[in-house]
Amino acid sequence: MSASTGSSSFLCELNGLLRDPHYHRCRLLLQELSILHPQFLSKLHGMIEQEYLDYVRTTALPHDVKQRHLQHTGPFFLVSQRTHLADEDAFIAFAIEKTQRSRSDILVAAAFGAQNVGSTTYAAVDAEEELQIKAEAAAREALFRYRQVSGNEHVYLLFAIDGQTLPRVEIELFARICPRTCANFVAFCEGIVPDISDESSMLSYKGNYVHRVVKGGWIQAGDVSQGPNGHGNGPLRSLYGMGFPDESFAVSHDQIGIVSMANNGVPHTNGSQFFITVAPLPWLDKKKVAFGRVVSGLTTIHAIAALETVQERPCVPCKIVDAGRLNEL
Incomplete structure (x- = not known):
């Protein structure tokens, strides 16, 4: 499959908590997908809790969506400042629709790198476990780095x-x-x-x-x-x-x-x-x-x-x- 399936670009803004492994799963998914498909432009907003809550309160979101994120503080995407994707599964579904990639390809890219998509060495079941390990390590490192930089x-x-x-x-x-x-x-x-x-x-x-x-x-x-x-x-x-x-x-x-x-x-x-x-x-x-x-x-x-x-x-x-x-x- 070619690296790009269309000329339309998508600015994908990812918002979430620096300490949250779910945010880092989404970050890895987005970053590696943007290598496979350059029309996926990434913008990352990793925040501490109060910054996240303030961002959700001041961002134009439907009331029920806003309340959900204020309560659960999970990662979410805004695509081209219009389309709200509530979580990782919603983003993967969006990526599959726009790229015609399989879920397995997207997970393998996030876990093992975009260059390994299509390799028989890596399977989706292994990718899921590896992605979680990487995300948990990244969450710990991000919060530690925040402390150091502050x-x-x-x-x-x-x-x-x-x-x-x-x-x-x-x-x-x-x-x-x-x-x-x-x-x-x-x-x-x-x-x-x-x-x-x-x-x-x-x-x-x-x-x-x-x-x-x-x-x-x-x-x-x-x-x-x-x-x-x-x-x-x-x-x-x-x-x-x-x-x-x-x-x-x-x-x-x-x-x-x-x-x-x-x-x-x-x-x-x-x-x-x-x-x-x-x-x-x-x-x-x-x-x-x-x-x-x-x-x-x-x-x-x-x-x-x-x-x-x-x-x-x-x-x-x-x-x-x-x-x-x-x-x-």
Whole structure:
């Protein structure tokens, strides 16, 4: 078969999450197909979660399509800015129609390279497995590369609701803007903050409960001074002893997933408590010190925010079961 079956070109915009293997499957399918058929022009938009959600909200899509992508955050294609292809299967069907290639050819190209289409060495069943392996490796590498290029520290929090562990929350810290605030947060994630009331004991976010959920606002945790069951009214504790001053108000609370310091309602009373926004809250600017953002795991934050509460305290236990730095591939 010739490399091209027609003169019409198709600008195929692929949108998805950098951390999602499904996005990288679609990317490999599109990139190798464009080698076989140059009329398939590729434009790749690999994003972190908030960027993806903002893109979907502001892109002209049918309402039901928009809601589906906001809920499931899967990869999708826009062809020549007109045709929406909802997922990998829809793209393969489109490619088969336009090129008269078989599904096997398209999978082999994505998994083993366009140059191996037609070779008897590769079969579609092997291509499916190889494509998945490549996509999973690419997802890990892409997120690692994002962390490296950002130049920022990244940490993780692992939450459990009533004993059920949720997808990991990964946070990018703006250490160049708020170095002391970020160092404080990292130290609590790693559990290396000496308790000033007993310096043989180390304070940590691990085991700490989410003690406050403000509907339409934020989730709050980190009251480590009273053990894991702090209610948010404990004495200040930090890497620097007790409280420490407001460092910078340069980061706005204008997005979902902003990580910020909770204080005592007056300036310069930062300690261990933090909150994560579930809505844009710009009215908090210059009142609270924002120092990071969630880059993966917003579904977990929204699940916690949806918990039933009494006086803003979750009715079922929700705690941080693990936390630490992110530096692995």
